[in-house]
Amino acid sequence: MESFHLTREAGGVIRLKELKGLQSTEECRWLCASSREILSAVRGLVEVRQNFISEEEEKALLKELEPGLRKKRYEFDHWDNAIHGFRETERLQWGDVCESVFRRVREVAFPKGSSLLGPVHVLDLDKAGYIKPHVDSVKFCGSTITGLSLLSDSIMRLVPENNSAEWLNLLLSRRSLYILRDDARFKYTHEILKDEESFFSGQKVPRHRRISVICRNLPG
Numbered sequence: 001m002e003s004f005h006l007t008r009e010a011g012g013v014i015r016l017k018e019l020k021g022l023q024s025t026e027e028c029r030w031l032c033a034s035s036r037e038i039l040s041a042v043r044g045l046v047e048v049r050q051n052f053i054s055e056e057e058e059k060a061l062l063k064e065l066e067p068g069l070r071k072k073r074y075e076f077d078h079w080d081n082a083i084h085g086f087r088e089t090e091r092l093q094w095g096d097v098c099e100s101v102f103r104r105v106r107e108v109a110f111p112k113g114s115s116l117l118g119p120v121h122v123l124d125l126d127k128a129g130y131i132k133p134h135v136d137s138v139k140f141c142g143s144t145i146t147g148l149s150l151l152s153d154s155i156m157r158l159v160p161e162n163n164s165a166e167w168l169n170l171l172l173s174r175r176s177l178y179i180l181r182d183d184a185r186f187k188y189t190h191e192i193l194k195d196e197e198s199f200f201s202g203q204k205v206p207r208h209r210r211i212s213v214i215c216r217n218l219p220g
């Protein structure tokens with residue numbers, strides 16, 4: 001039995017409301033969708049854990065990442081790239097504070113016994129940057145994609161590959177962890193909206209410079 005209600009808001013948006021279960025009350029803060037059906041389809045396959053890391057842990061991650069990132073330029077000029085206005089790096093070795101964050105990420109995000117893609121992927125999006133709809137390579141990445149969001153809130157949109165009229169918006173708050181699993185990862189495109197389009201349930205969510213720290217498992 002479902003433990004939540006859905007209400008239709010301006011623009012036909014369906015939103016979780018008047019919730020009874022704890023899990024659903026939590027979901028209401030970060031999940032918004034075009035229909036009840038699509039919400040049911042991704043139940044358990046998308047998750048956002050708000051405040052997954054503390055301010056100190058965010059600082060520790062930034063301290064390790066900023067020097068390397070600062071040496072690179074943001075790339076804007078490849079119009080056909082999936083990502084616009086970004087610089088990126090990969091990292092294998094981390095200090096103690098960051099390593100303990102990644103232990104927690106591994107515990108909550110990945111199926112037991114998963115082999116992870118070795119280096120962590122770091123993506124630094126300029127304020128004017130954005131990520132276009134795409135599905136991550138099935139050749140290189142397995143069932144789960146998870147990411148920490150540093151420096152800014154943002155909106156991740158998921159759209160079913162077989163029905164572009166439907167969508168889900170995830171509010172990725174600063175210091176949250178998102179997790180996409182199985183069909184949500186394979187059958188939906190995901191994207192990070194540009195600042196001008198960054199709204200959650202009718203409310204503007206300003207997009208500043210954002211760094212994401214992404215972990216993936218290997219194909220099974």
Ligand SMILES: O=C(O)CCC(=O)C(=O)O
Pocket residue numbers: 123131136147190191192212213214
């Ligand atoms: O920045 C993010 O969190 C999303 C990254 C992404 O879409 C990807 O690496 O495939």
